[in-house]
Amino acid sequence: MTLAQLDLAAEVQTILGKLGVAADRYTGGTLAVRSPITGKEIGRLSEASATDAGQAIDAAHQAFLEWRLVPAPKRGELIRLLGEELRAAKASLGRLVSIEVGKITSEGLGEVQEMIDICDFAVGLSRQLYGLTIATERSEHRMMETWHPLGPIGIISAFNFPVAVWSWNAALAIVCGNSTIWKPSEKTPLTALATQAIFEKALDRYIAEGSKAPKNLSTLLIGGREVGEALVDHEKVPLVSATGSTAMGRAVGPRLAQRFARSILELGGNNAAIVTPTADLDLTLRGVAFSAMGTAGQRCTTLRRLFVHDSIYDALVPRLIKAYQSVTIGSPLQDGNLVGPLIDKGSFEKMQQALEAAKAEGGKVTGGARVLDGESADAYYVRPAIVEMPTQAGPVKEETFAPILYVMRYSDLDEALHLHNDVPQGLSSSIFTNDMREAEAFVSDCGSDCGIANVNLGPSGAEIGGAFGGEKETGGGRESGSDAWKAYMRRATNTLNYGRTLPLAQGVKFDVI
Numbered sequence: 001m002t003l004a005q006l007d008l009a010a011e012v013q014t015i016l017g018k019l020g021v022a023a024d025r026y027t028g029g030t031l032a033v034r035s036p037i038t039g040k041e042i043g044r045l046s047e048a049s050a051t052d053a054g055q056a057i058d059a060a061h062q063a064f065l066e067w068r069l070v071p072a073p074k075r076g077e078l079i080r081l082l083g084e085e086l087r088a089a090k091a092s093l094g095r096l097v098s099i100e101v102g103k104i105t106s107e108g109l110g111e112v113q114e115m116i117d118i119c120d121f122a123v124g125l126s127r128q129l130y131g132l133t134i135a136t137e138r139s140e141h142r143m144m145e146t147w148h149p150l151g152p153i154g155i156i157s158a159f160n161f162p163v164a165v166w167s168w169n170a171a172l173a174i175v176c177g178n179s180t181i182w183k184p185s186e187k188t189p190l191t192a193l194a195t196q197a198i199f200e201k202a203l204d205r206y207i208a209e210g211s212k213a214p215k216n217l218s219t220l221l222i223g224g225r226e227v228g229e230a231l232v233d234h235e236k237v238p239l240v241s242a243t244g245s246t247a248m249g250r251a252v253g254p255r256l257a258q259r260f261a262r263s264i265l266e267l268g269g270n271n272a273a274i275v276t277p278t279a280d281l282d283l284t285l286r287g288v289a290f291s292a293m294g295t296a297g298q299r300c301t302t303l304r305r306l307f308v309h310d311s312i313y314d315a316l317v318p319r320l321i322k323a324y325q326s327v328t329i330g331s332p333l334q335d336g337n338l339v340g341p342l343i344d345k346g347s348f349e350k351m352q353q354a355l356e357a358a359k360a361e362g363g364k365v366t367g368g369a370r371v372l373d374g375e376s377a378d379a380y381y382v383r384p385a386i387v388e389m390p391t392q393a394g395p396v397k398e399e400t401f402a403p404i405l406y407v408m409r410y411s412d413l414d415e416a417l418h419l420h421n422d423v424p425q426g427l428s429s430s431i432f433t434n435d436m437r438e439a440e441a442f443v444s445d446c447g448s449d450c451g452i453a454n455v456n457l458g459p460s461g462a463e464i465g466g467a468f469g470g471e472k473e474t475g476g477g478r479e480s481g482s483d484a485w486k487a488y489m490r491r492a493t494n495t496l497n498y499g500r501t502l503p504l505a506q507g508v509k510f511d512v513i
């Protein structure tokens with residue numbers, strides 16, 4: 001079947017119907033949604049106004065006041081049910097992710113699996129929101145810390161992980177006792193509608209089990225940047241977790257700081273890998289090819305820069321170029337295709353501009369041309385590009401959200417590490433080596449400066465359990481796993497006096513009549 005023959009609007013209708021989303025939620029609105037697979041419209045949604053957003057935040061605040069009274073392990077039960085509902089809906093939601101974003105089938109399903117995994121993680125967490133008991137210098141006193149929910153948590157998500165980002169935040173926020181308000185990317189609102197319907201199913205089951213939960217515990221606000229701004233500026237939203245480009249982070253961060261609100265900013269990455277003389281070249285080839293070309297270069301953790309030691313450059317790079325020339329490109333819904341489309345025309349144009357700029361800096365470009373445009377004029381498929389660069393200059397120092405891998409030679413590891421860290425954006429990183437000292441140096445204090453540093457695997461992808469995100473400019477590694485839950489709660493230190501006296505500071509006398 002050619003791209004032109006695919007009827008994705010009909011398939012979207014079937015999937016959303018199955019997931020319990022009424023047709024009037026995605027027809028007749030002002031926000032047009034197109035599948036990057038064909039470039040054709042697959043839905044039209046109504047958008048929230050700033051007034052709608054204000055009302056939704058007030059309602060979410062009321063929900064928070066009620067939800068914080070529910071014991072944390074009981075809150076975990078709701079997320080357990082959400083995990084079950086996601087398991088039941090995995091095939092449908094995964095397929096919808098592929099249709100709306102253009103990910104190959106296994107990646108669409110993999111994204112839903114991440115949602116399931118974070119639910120499992122959060123259920124366990126709901127019984128582990130520990131505070132410390134701390135030694136106090138005062139006699140007959142006890143000092144401890146307690147953790148309390150924050151309020152309605154704003155979640156702003158990017159197009160390329162249309163549903164997982166919500167779950168990384170929402171599963172933790174909800175077990176921590178908060179309500180959530182989600183503004184998904186304006187490019188991917190259909191998967192958000194589906195996810196909200198799945199959450200509501202879990203909530204209905206929770207209530208049917210006899211548990212109490214407020215309305216508006218999880219709210220979805222469809223719209224563009226202005227809706228995101230309403231969340232960012234509202235005094236009742238104490239934390240906004242925003243995932244997207246560094247440009248978005250630069251706009252959102254100062255606005256939140258101005259009103260002393262918290263932020264979790266998970267932003268772009270210009271991720272690199274270093275290949276040293278002792279690297280296993282077969283393993284490296286697979287790791288590099290997958291992390292540079294997978295999801296058509298549209299992952300925050302996509303490999304974008306590769307530093308290869310002089311002594312192995314000629315053994316690795318020609319093989320890599322061959323892999324680039326032979327990779328199968330086409331509809332991500334068809335088995336066997338490894339690279340799907342770019343999200344839209346704007347993305348294609350930025351890729352071509354970056355390749356022109358790289359040529360101007362002396363880069364030798366292989367690939368990068370548009371393909372399949374004869375089958376669908378509105379869809380943008382490209383052959384991934386590999387660019388051999390004489391130096392790290394021009395577009396190499398920026399994140400272009402497309403499949404471009406810049407390859408550079410190095411002769412000294414310190415020099416490679418310096419170049420590796422010498423970009424403003426730093427999210428994920430790798431070294432391929434069998435030399436223990438090089439591996440240890442890479443993950444040490446003076447090695448990679450990214451939130452994720454890997455040895456002998458590519459930088460792309462992240463696993464629930466470890467904290468990730470972690471763009472270096474914003475502090476590194478704060479979402480999803482490890483102790484990331486603390487961002488969704490506030491800490492209080494409590495001191496209790498079980499004695500009959502009130503010791504004051506040394507030498508102070510304070511007589512009360």
Ligand code: NAD
Nearest residue numbers: 158159184185228229244245248251266267268269300469
């Ligand atoms: P984007 O920055 O264009 O948009 C992201 C979201 O921010 C959207 O929902 C958008 O409506 C909203 N937004 C934009 N400007 C805003 C503003 N001023 N105020 C409030 N909201 C605003 O990003 P995108 O093109 O959707 O996604 C790709 C980018 O996201 C890449 O840079 C990628 O690296 C990054 N990303 C990072 C992570 C991570 O975990 N670090 C994960 C996924 C994607």
